[in-house]
Amino acid sequence: MTVISIDPDPRPVPVAGSPGGSIFRAALGAxxxxxxxxxxxxxxxxxxxxIACxxxxxxxxxxxxxxxxxPFLRVAARRNILFPEHGRDxxxxxxxxAYRDGYGRETVTFVRTFQFVRPRRFDATMVASPRAGTVVDYLGTHQHLAVDLRLGxxxxxxxVVSSAAQRVSGWVGAPVLPELLAGRAELHEWFDEAEGRFRxxxxxxxxxLGLVAGYRGWFRAEYPRxxxxxxxxxVRPVRESFRR
Structure with missing residues (x-):
C-alpha cells in the first residue's frame, strides 16, 4: 500500500485544469x-x-x-531527480x-527509467498552470522543486519545452531560485515517421557549470487501459506539494 502525504495548506486550493481535459491541450490552446x-x-x-502512455x-x-x-547529481538521485551515470545505448x-492528485489537480506522471547497472529514475509530475502556454513541473519523489515549463x-x-522560474515547493512565499543555482532544461520530442517511433x-x-546532464534517443509507445x-x-510521488 502506497501512502502519499500532502503538504498542509490552510487556504482553499483552486482545482487546476478543467475536468477531463488534457493539461497540454489547455496550455497550448490552438x-x-x-x-x-x-x-x-x-x-x-x-x-x-x-488510459496510459x-x-x-x-x-x-x-x-x-x-x-x-x-556531487549535486548524487544527492539528487536519492529523490529521483537526475543522476551521475552516463553512457551510450x-x-x-x-x-x-493521468490522474487527479490530492489537491484535485489534473496531473500527468513522467517517470523515466534508465537501465544502467544500477537503474536510475528521473521522476516528475506535471499539473496545469494558470499561465497561458505553461504547465508546472514538480520534480522528484517528494516534489521538492516546482518548475514553470513553457510549451511550444x-x-x-x-x-518544445523550456524551463522558466523554479521554486522550492512547499515553502510559504518561496522565492524564485537565483539563476546561478537553477538548472535550465530544454526538451524537444518529435515523431520519426520513417522509423515509426518517438525521438x-x-x-x-x-x-x-555549463552542461549538467542530458540525453537523446528514441522510444515506441503503447496505450494500455x-x-x-x-x-x-x-509512479506517484511520495509527497504532494502545492506551489505557493
Missing part, C-alpha cells in the same frame, strides 16, 4: 492542433480517458557535464499516467 498526430495522441489524454526504447547517449556537478522506459510546437510538429532530446545547463486498480503507486 497550437495543440499543430502537433504531429502521434504527439496529439500521446499528450492529449487526461484522467477521464482511463508507456514507452520503451533506448537512449543513444546519456551525458553528464562538469565534474563539479557530480542505455535501455529506457517512460510511464505517463516545432515546424515538424514536435513538442527525444533533453539538455540541462547551468550558467556557471488503466484498470479498476487505478494508477500504480510506484
Amino acid at each position: 497550437e495543440f492542433e499543430r502537433l504531429h498526430p502521434e504527439l496529439r495522441r500521446r499528450f492529449g489524454f487526461s484522467s477521464a480517458d482511463g 508507456l514507452g520503451t526504447g533506448r537512449m543513444e547517449q546519456v551525458e553528464r557535464g562538469a565534474r563539479l556537478a557530480a 542505455v535501455p529506457f522506459t517512460i510511464a505517463n499516467y 510546437v516545432s515546424k515538424r510538429g514536435g513538442l 527525444i532530446r533533453v539538455r540541462v545547463v547551468n550558467p556557471v 488503466v484498470g479498476a486498480e487505478g494508477v500504480p503507486g510506484h
